Amino acid sequence: MGKPSHQRRLADTEAQAVAKSLRISPQKLNLVAGLIRGKKVEQALAELEFSEKRIAGDVRKCVMSAVANAENNHSLDVNDLVVAEAYVGKNLIMKRFHARGRGRGAAILKPFSQLTVVVRQVEEEKTEKKTKKSAAKSGEGKAAPAKAKAKSKEAK
16 A cells, blocks of 8 residues: 555665755865765765865765665675765755845855765775786886887887
């Protein structure tokens, strides 16, 4: 008789939290969200803790909420979580009026935003870093083109 349950939009290794009606413009909020994208959760929380932006406290709350959702609702390991996505959306805009000279008025726009943070459990990250380091040591990096140029000069 009840409503049919909808499918989960996120993967089994992901959890999200949404902070709605944040009193800041989306452009300013996106600057703070850009600080934490792709970082491990503990590093992201540390950066938000010491950020001088006013909204950093609310973003930190949202990240902590996403971590709590991952731990309690989806049984994910907190130590392996990475901020996979942090995106910003527009919300309502309060329109206000400021009296100006000669009977005119000026519009004042007070925008609101919403922030969505998705955390993902990642374990393969350690093995990927090891393969990248071994590839760099084998000479597949920037040094290979320089060696080819040196050999071509010697041949001439």
